[in-house]
Amino acid sequence: MYKELIIGKLAEVTESKDPSLIGRIGLIVGETKNMITLQEKMGRVIHVPKSVVKMKIGLSNERETQVSIVGSELLATPGERIRG
Numbered sequence: 001m002y003k004e005l006i007i008g009k010l011a012e013v014t015e016s017k018d019p020s021l022i023g024r025i026g027l028i029v030g031e032t033k034n035m036i037t038l039q040e041k042m043g044r045v046i047h048v049p050k051s052v053v054k055m056k057i058g059l060s061n062e063r064e065t066q067v068s069i070v071g072s073e074l075l076a077t078p079g080e081r082i083r084g
Contacts, residue, residue, distance in 0.1 A: 021048055
């Protein structure tokens with residue numbers, strides 16, 4: 001399980017069961033047990049179900065330092081995941 005806080009990090013959906021999500025990039029502005037909320041560059045907010053995606057998440061807000069994560073590894077509230 002990924003134990004880092006992801007809110008405030010840049011993310012890109014690289015794989016998804018929903019093709020409309022692939023390639024979406026934005027700042028993670030919210031997270032629940034099952035959903036990640038991304039704010040795209042033009043301000044649009046989208047909700048991404050964790051269970052159906054694979055994402056690249058920036059270790060900082062630079063795209064050069066990213067980790068690839070299967071969304072199902074994040075299926076917990078942020079607090080539960082960080083406490084482990």
